[in-house]
Amino acid sequence: MTAASSSAAGSHLKHAVLIGAGRMGSAMARGWISDLGSAGLAKLSVVEPSPGDDVRAAAATKLIDLNPAPVVADIVVLAVKPQGFGAAVETLKAWVGPDTLVVSIMAGVTIARIVGALGSAKVARAMPNTPGAIGMGATGFALSDACGEDEAAVTAMLLEPLGLVAGPLKETQMDAVTAVSGSGPAYVFLLVEALAAAGVSAGLDEATANALARETIVGAGALLGEFAEAPGELRKQVTSPGGTTAAALGVLMAEGGMPELIKRAVEAAVKRGAELAKEAEGA
Ligand SMILES: NC(=O)c1ccc[n+]([C@@H]2O[C@H](COP(=O)([O-])OP(=O)(O)OC[C@H]3O[C@@H](n4cnc5c(N)ncnc54)[C@H](OP(=O)(O)O)[C@@H]3O)[C@@H](O)[C@H]2O)c1
The missing domain is CATH 1.10.3730.10 (ProC C-terminal domain-like)
Structure with missing residues (x-):
């Protein structure tokens, strides 16, 4: 079911930025930080106004960059509340180039809206659930048309710290994912x-x-x-x-x-x- 495959996760290690390290974001970050290479990452930046202890500790030991100046990243993971997305768009654009893969876990925010707002055609939309905060969640994801097998593998790998990953699914199935595992x-x-x-x-x-x-x-x-x-x-x-x-x-x-x-x-x-x-x- 999961599209994860460590060997298929792209030919080079990537720079990812996590925007929002609250309950869900920090659960993902904890998993990636435990072994950046296994998550396919060379470098992890975290943007979060009120970081928790784990994120602060990782920043203190230089495992991650906390609230650095924005640069175009290979991957942008959006884990802010959906209602905060509109206000964050202008700041987010500085992290996103035409080839950036944007992975969103924002409930109910469509791929079209993210593509329209941020300008990258490569978007993954995921729906986790609350047990994800302790690594026992179930997450479904869908990809934009511009994504291929590489983006599917990278997305699945990034979501794995939350628990089971199902996908890629059709975006039309995301309301069903929300209704079954999200709720x-x-x-x-x-x-x-x-x-x-x-x-x-x-x-x-x-x-x-x-x-x-x-x-x-x-x-x-x-x-x-x-x-x-x-x-x-x-x-x-x-x-x-x-x-x-x-x-x-x-x-x-x-x-x-x-x-x-x-x-x-x-x-x-x-x-x-x-x-x-x-x-x-x-x-
Ligand atoms: N929890 C779930 O079960 C669940 C399930 C499915 C999907 N989701 C989705 O997952 C996302 C995150 O949920 P969550 O429960 O982890 O929320 P959360 O705990 O509120 O985390 C969001 C974090 O983002 C930070 N933030 C707000 N604006 C920011 C900005 N512009 N730049 C950087 N960081 C910013 C917030 O900081 P402040 O608190 O200081 O504002 C907060 O720490 C949401 O979009 C939600 O729809 C959650």
Whole structure:
């Protein structure tokens, strides 16, 4: 699935600049800094008004250049908030030349908007999710037409510190990526809340119900990560015929149950993503 390939990441090590080292940006930077060469980088510059400890420490040991004067870079990684993009464009242009690969993780900002604003035709648009901040995320990405295999490999490699990377995908699929993995952690957190509340209804005290529900999701997630079996297979392994889990799944999987609800939720998120993109174009 991932397009990452250390050998395919370009024939020479590159100069990358990270614009915005907040939660997501600093998670990527930590991964790159641990081995710049493996990330395909000769040099890393970071532009960030309020850098965290990791970035400050890397700057103190000269591993990175922090807030240097802009020069045209091989790669510009945009990790500022989408609403900050417009204000940053004039400053960003100084880092971007006609051959610069611009990798954006800004939610909902289209490739066309970035090409139009910054003038490079080579743009990668990625959508990470919050677990990316601890390297356990899932990120999908799409590329502009001017990008080829080299840009796909470089982009995948740069995103790898966030966790799993899927792509290149079509840009038309990015609303689906947002709805599945971008918003997905919220669905899982809601499941923990609902399970805990149901536990209280079933007679547990709140603290016990919260602890059991939370750790059940953490443990189930760890099992999924550990074993190659399909989730349906893992589900069957905890479902004895005629048992308690089967009784619960009979409710969850009935018509209008969880699969249908999740489908409707994802459809609503896809629709909202398309609306937000239209609103941003008009802004
Ligand atoms: N968090 C997620 O789960 C998630 C998921 C998908 C996509 N994303 C995308 O990832 C991007 C970053 O999100 P985040 O959660 O990491 O946000 P964040 O923690 O707010 O990080 C953004 C950083 O950029 C800095 N900044 C603002 N303007 C700047 C400029 N002109 N030049 C350089 N740095 C600037 C901010 O500094 P100040 O705070 O001092 O302004 C902040 O440290 C967003 O575009 C978001 O849409 C995030």
